[in-house]
Amino acid sequence: MIDATAPELPLSPRFATIYGEPLTEIPVDLYIPPDALEILLDAFQGPLDLLLYLIRKQNLDVLDIPMAPLTRQYLEYVELMRTKNLELAAEYLVMAAMLIEIKSRMLLPRPPVVNEEEDPRAELVRRLLEYEQMKKAAQQLDAMPQVGRDVFAVSVLVERTALERLPDVHPRDLAEAWRSLLFRARMTKHHRVSREELSVREHMSQILRQLKESRVLEFTELFDPSLGVPVLVVTFLALLELARETLIDVTQSEGFAPIYIRIAHVEPL
Amino acid sequence: MPNPAEVKRIIEAALLSSQEPLSLADLKRLFEEEIGPDTLRRLLDELREAWSERAVELVNTASGWRFQTKPEFQPFVERLNPDKRPRYSRAVMETLSIIAYRQPVTRGDVEDIRGVAVSAQIIQALESRGWIDVVGNRDTPGRPALYATTKSFLDDLGLLSLQELPPLEEIARTLQLEPATAQPASNESANEPAAPSASASQ
Amino acid sequence: MPNPAEVKRIIEAALLSSQEPLSLADLKRLFEEEIGPDTLRRLLDELREAWSERAVELVNTASGWRFQTKPEFQPFVERLNPDKRPRYSRAVMETLSIIAYRQPVTRGDVEDIRGVAVSAQIIQALESRGWIDVVGNRDTPGRPALYATTKSFLDDLGLLSLQELPPLEEIARTLQLEPATAQPASNESANEPAAPSASASQ
Numbered sequence: 001m002i003d004a005t006a007p008e009l010p011l012s013p014r015f016a017t018i019y020g021e022p023l024t025e026i027p028v029d030l031y032i033p034p035d036a037l038e039i040l041l042d043a044f045q046g047p048l049d050l051l052l053y054l055i056r057k058q059n060l061d062v063l064d065i066p067m068a069p070l071t072r073q074y075l076e077y078v079e080l081m082r083t084k085n086l087e088l089a090a091e092y093l094v095m096a097a098m099l100i101e102i103k104s105r106m107l108l109p110r111p112p113v114v115n116e117e118e119d120p121r122a123e124l125v126r127r128l129l130e131y132e133q134m135k136k137a138a139q140q141l142d143a144m145p146q147v148g149r150d151v152f153a154v155s156v157l158v159e160r161t162a163l164e165r166l167p168d169v170h171p172r173d174l175a176e177a178w179r180s181l182l183f184r185a186r187m188t189k190h191h192r193v194s195r196e197e198l199s200v201r202e203h204m205s206q207i208l209r210q211l212k213e214s215r216v217l218e219f220t221e222l223f224d225p226s227l228g229v230p231v232l233v234v235t236f237l238a239l240l241e242l243a244r245e246t247l248i249d250v251t252q253s254e255g256f257a258p259i260y261i262r263i264a265h266v267e268p269l
Numbered sequence: 270m271p272n273p274a275e276v277k278r279i280i281e282a283a284l285l286s287s288q289e290p291l292s293l294a295d296l297k298r299l300f301e302e303e304i305g306p307d308t309l310r311r312l313l314d315e316l317r318e319a320w321s322e323r324a325v326e327l328v329n330t331a332s333g334w335r336f337q338t339k340p341e342f343q344p345f346v347e348r349l350n351p352d353k354r355p356r357y358s359r360a361v362m363e364t365l366s367i368i369a370y371r372q373p374v375t376r377g378d379v380e381d382i383r384g385v386a387v388s389a390q391i392i393q394a395l396e397s398r399g400w401i402d403v404v405g406n407r408d409t410p411g412r413p414a415l416y417a418t419t420k421s422f423l424d425d426l427g428l429l430s431l432q433e434l435p436p437l438e439e440i441a442r443t444l445q446l447e448p449a450t451a452q453p454a455s456n457e458s459a460n461e462p463a464a465p466s467a468s469a470s471q
Numbered sequence: 472m473p474n475p476a477e478v479k480r481i482i483e484a485a486l487l488s489s490q491e492p493l494s495l496a497d498l499k500r501l502f503e504e505e506i507g508p509d510t511l512r513r514l515l516d517e518l519r520e521a522w523s524e525r526a527v528e529l530v531n532t533a534s535g536w537r538f539q540t541k542p543e544f545q546p547f548v549e550r551l552n553p554d555k556r557p558r559y560s561r562a563v564m565e566t567l568s569i570i571a572y573r574q575p576v577t578r579g580d581v582e583d584i585r586g587v588a589v590s591a592q593i594i595q596a597l598e599s600r601g602w603i604d605v606v607g608n609r610d611t612p613g614r615p616a617l618y619a620t621t622k623s624f625l626d627d628l629g630l631l632s633l634q635e636l637p638p639l640e641e642i643a644r645t646l647q648l649e650p651a652t653a654q655p656a657s658n659e660s661a662n663e664p665a666a667p668s669a670s671a672s673q
Contacts, residue, residue, distance in 0.1 A: 045359055045360060045363060045383060045384075045385060046383055046384045046385030047384050047385070048383065048384035048385075049384070049385075091384070091385050091386070095384070127382075127384065130382055131382055131383065131384060133437050133438055134363055134366050134367050134370070134382055134383070135363060136438060137366040137369075137370055137434075137435065137437055138359065138362040138363040138365065138366040139362075140366075140435040141362060141365060141366050141369070141426070141434075141435070142356070142357070142362045144426050144427070144435075145340040145426070145427060146425055146426060147337060147424065147425040147426075147427070148425065149356070150340045150343050151337045151338050151339065151340055151342075151343070151427070152337060152338045152342075152346060152488040153288075153335060153336070153337050153488070154284075154285055154325055154335070154336035154337060154338070154487045154488050155286070155288060155487075155488070155490060156282075156285040156286040156487060156527050156538040156539060156540060157286070157537060157538065157539040157540070158286045158539070158540045158544075158545075158548050166600060167558050167559045169559065169564070169567070169627070169628060170628065171628050171629075171630060171635070171636055171637055172637060173564055174564070174567065174568040174571055174572075174628075174636060174637065175568075175636075175637035175641075175642050176564070177561070177564035177565045177567065177568035178565075178568045178569075178572065178637075178639065178642050179642050180561065180565065181565055181568070181569070181584065181585065182642065199633070199634055201572075201573065201574050201575070201633075202574070202632065202633040202634075204574070204575055204619075205574045205575050205606050205619030205620070208575060208606035208607040208617065208619065209606050209619070211607070212606060212607065245609070245610075246610040247575075247607055247609065247610065247617070263607055263608075264610045278524075278525055278526045279526055279544070279547050281525065281526065281527070282525065282526030282527045282540050282541075282544050282547070283547060283548070283551060285487065285527050285538070285540075286527070286540050286544075286548065287551070291551075295551060298550055298551060299547045299550055299551055300550075301550075322480075323480055323483065323484070324480045324481055324483065324484035325483065325484045325487050325488070336487070337488075338484050338487075338488050339484075342481065342484050345481050345484070345485060345501045345502075346485070346488070348500055348501055348502075348503075349485060349489075349493075349497060349500055349501055
């Protein structure tokens with residue numbers, strides 16, 4: 001915001017003294033040579049920005065905008081722009097029209113009674129202040145450190161080669177794989193198994209695993225009565241199947257002697 | 270709960286190797302054991318403290334925690350990658366700040382405030398950066414899109430929430446505009462930030 | 472030369488924030504002052520030593536120095552991103568499914584069923600995963616290994632026993648619903664799978 005008490009300024013800037021006469025009496029920093037204007041224009045975001053610039057350069061209170069001289073100077077700039085840069089002119093001309101309208105309304109004598117009538121400058125002031133607020137906010141935002149511009153996210157490589165990332169498998173994936181096998185009709189009837197046979201085959205694996213550890217097992221060691229009759233039966237079927245596939249040897253020295261189970265021994269070739 | 274030093278080691282590695290900020294919920298998932306949010310937060314604070322002397326810091330943003338280099342480190346990066354990182358134009362930054370402070374807003378709202386047309390490219394630049402997105406449509410003719418800032422915008426500015434944006438300067442005075450002519454523009458504005466030339470410098 | 476601690480701080484930040492490994496030449500460019508390669512290497516060694524106790528380590532690769540997580544950290548990353556896992560190829564899945572449903576089987580059995588050769592890598596992948604192992608050898612020429620699924624396979628699939636695998640009858644039935652394939656025409660028994668299951672294990 002403008003501070004009229006800023007030391008380098010006259011106590012209360014009277015626009016009349018600044019604008020009393022044309023350009024020659026305008027303080028030096030207000031005068032923009034036409035050549036420089038073109039460059040300067042790039043720096044303006046639009047008519048509000050230019051207007052703010054003019055006001056700020058003259059250290060005028062936004063709340064107390066001197067419409068006549070401001071409008072005149074604005075129009076001079078717009079005229080310069082119009083000749084130099086037609087694209088920009090439209091938006092600036094709208095603002096010029098607005099300024100002229102305000103100026104003319106202020107020149108009209110007003111009935112003193114109407115207190116609540118709004119100051120014709122009010123809307124412009126509101127817009128100028130809102131724009132200035134956002135303009136400053138934008139400068140502050142721009143001054144904040146941004147990731148990718150001023151600061152950089154740390155990104156340490158996750159070493160994956162040493163330990164392969166392992167896929168998850170769900171039982172339904174197995175079913176899907178089986179389905180695809182069936183679908184390709186590679187399967188012979190020979191390979192179809194039912195649920196019960198699966199249980200036999202599971203026990204076949206278990207028995208083989210046990211035999212791998214202890215080499216020889218007594219027949220009764222393979223049975224755990226606490227698991228119930230079905231398991232006992234399945235285990236027995238598994239033993240029979242293993243024997244049939246000659247994966248195990250079953251030996252008994254004499255009747256009622258212990259029965260021993262071992263991995264089928266194969267003569268070295 | 271596992272050994273806190275070990276937990277910190279793991280959190281540190283997770284944060285260092287993650288592409289995105291990690292929330293407390295993300296960090297909890299690192300561990301099979303239950304780790305309470307208070308414990309986690311305390312360990313994160315300890316970690317932040319442990320890193321405070323280095324050129325990389327641990328920050329807490331809208332989406333979670335992340336390690337990033339400190340701003341002072343920027344000149345060194347530039348020496349490493351001499352291609353300058355572009356700054357956004359004033360038009361983009363003004364549009365962004367209007368969306369940030371006034372959200373949700375339409376492109377028309379932005380144009381009203383800026384007093385100038387806002388090109389589609391400006392909106393697009395901010396959208397493709399992931400800083401703004403469409404959160405709805407205003408129920409007016411044409412149903413214009415309403416824009417708001419994203420979490421990623423807050424993350425990239427190192428903010429926890431919009432509350433942490435720099436506060437806007439007061440504009441309350443506009444409402445008390447005195448009728449007509451010259452006020453003695455005296456010192457009622459003493460508590461106003463005295464920056465007469467601040468915006469005149471461009 | 473600048474303060475070594477400061478140089479290390481900057482090297483650390485550069486390495487942590489770089490997407491690529493940094494060579495000694497890259498690292499030298501960080502500094503305006505001349506830093507000799509010996510000094511740089513010594514500081515890098517000190518940095519590596521300083522990081523040795525953490526879950527992230529500094530390594531010197533063919534293309535330069537970089538930070539990376541230690542292999543032990545991998546399980547934690549996987550908990551963080553559980554959905555990023557790859558899938559096994561169809562060959563692996565079919566092999567696994569044959570071993571699961573038909574165990575104990577030899578590689579030759581699997582090949583018979585699949586109708587194509589089964590590479591050693593497939594068997595190895597499943598073995599090193601701990602999902603299958605050799606439970607014996609078939610008493611045929613060459614004494615081929617017999618494979619079966621392990622307890623760990625059941626654990627990893629969340630099964631108590633093989634009984635809980637999807638029943639083959641149902642799989643066959645779902646397949647029958649598909650229009651394309653030529654099935655045996657014995658369709659008077661709608662709820663019966665195509666195969667006469669009595670002779671199944673032959």
